Amino acid sequence: MASDINRRGLMLVLSSPSGAGKSTLSRLLLENDGNLTLSVSVTTRARRASEVDGVHYHFIDRERFMAMRDAGDLLEWAEVHGNLYATPRAAVETALSAGRDVLFDIDWQGTQQIKQAMPADVVGIFVLPPSMKELRSRLERRAEDASDIIDRRLANARSEIRHWNEYDYILVNRDLQETFGSAREVLAAERGKRQSPPFLLEAAARHSQAGQPDLPAFVDGLLAE
Numbered sequence: 001m002a003s004d005i006n007r008r009g010l011m012l013v014l015s016s017p018s019g020a021g022k023s024t025l026s027r028l029l030l031e032n033d034g035n036l037t038l039s040v041s042v043t044t045r046a047r048r049a050s051e052v053d054g055v056h057y058h059f060i061d062r063e064r065f066m067a068m069r070d071a072g073d074l075l076e077w078a079e080v081h082g083n084l085y086a087t088p089r090a091a092v093e094t095a096l097s098a099g100r101d102v103l104f105d106i107d108w109q110g111t112q113q114i115k116q117a118m119p120a121d122v123v124g125i126f127v128l129p130p131s132m133k134e135l136r137s138r139l140e141r142r143a144e145d146a147s148d149i150i151d152r153r154l155a156n157a158r159s160e161i162r163h164w165n166e167y168d169y170i171l172v173n174r175d176l177q178e179t180f181g182s183a184r185e186v187l188a189a190e191r192g193k194r195q196s197p198p199f200l201l202e203a204a205a206r207h208s209q210a211g212q213p214d215l216p217a218f219v220d221g222l223l224a225e
């Protein structure tokens with residue numbers, strides 16, 4: 001039975017440099033997909049005006065963060081832009097064992113850690129901005145961070161982008177609706193792969209559309225040889 005084969009949910013990771021659009025994409029995915037749950041991270045960063053404690057993050061102090069880390073309560077953790085961020089373990093395990101898929105908005109360091117721990121269950125999407133100029137203007141338009149904080153995020157962007165090839169899918173976020181459509185395709189394809197074999201072909205076709213536009217032509221070329 002399919003429910004027996006696929007009783008563990010998948011772990012969908014979205015990473016990007018700050019401002020590329022991963023929080024916006026996460027929100028769209030969560031609003032449109034009843035089986036997807038957000039892993040709400042803990043962080044020592046200050047709350048932004050638009051953020052709600054317990055919804056976007058659990059905002060905690062450094063002491064509590066260290067206590068959680070030392071107690072083994074964190075699935076992964078990292079320092080990003082001078083703040084500490086981590087994924088609480090318990091909520092993820094509860095959701096996965098109930099067959100729900102879990103969405104993570106975490107950086108490349110966290111992705112490496114969970115891929116190491118659970119390689120078969122993790123699907124990584126890296127979101128790129130169309131240009132660095134557009135990245136800056138998105139951070140400025142978002143108007144949530146002081147200019148020194150924006151500068152720090154931009155200064156870190158290139159070193160984050162260098163980790164793009166550690167991910168399974170790369171999405172260039174030009175048009176938001178198109179990127180959202182591609183992310184949904186990835187999710188559908190990866191769910192399909194985890195079902196019974198008849199879904200595998202469909203999954204492969206979707207994978208190629210979402211990730212590499214040239215792949216269908218390549219496959220056509222192979223078939224024509």
Ligand SMILES: Nc1nc2c(ncn2[C@@H]2O[C@H](COP(=O)(O)OP(=O)(O)O)[C@@H](O)[C@H]2O)c(=O)[nH]1
Pocket residue numbers: 014015016017018019023041042045076077078080081085086087105106107108109110111153
């Ligand atoms: N490793 C890790 N990174 C996280 C976690 N939560 C958020 N991040 C990353 O920390 C970075 C900064 O996030 P945030 O302060 O919300 O800023 P934003 O990316 O500009 O929205 C982003 O790359 C997030 O993906 C987490 O639990 N673990």
Ligand SMILES: Nc1ncnc2c1ncn2[C@@H]1O[C@H](COP(=O)(O)OP(=O)(O)O)[C@@H](O)[C@H]1O
Pocket residue numbers: 016017018019020021022023024025138139141142173174175176177
């Ligand atoms: N495709 C897009 N085109 C234009 N603006 C976008 C696009 N995607 C996201 N944005 C905007 O860019 C800003 C940064 O997006 P956000 O999701 O907060 O990025 P991140 O979570 O990666 O830091 C937000 O103001 C958001 O509304």
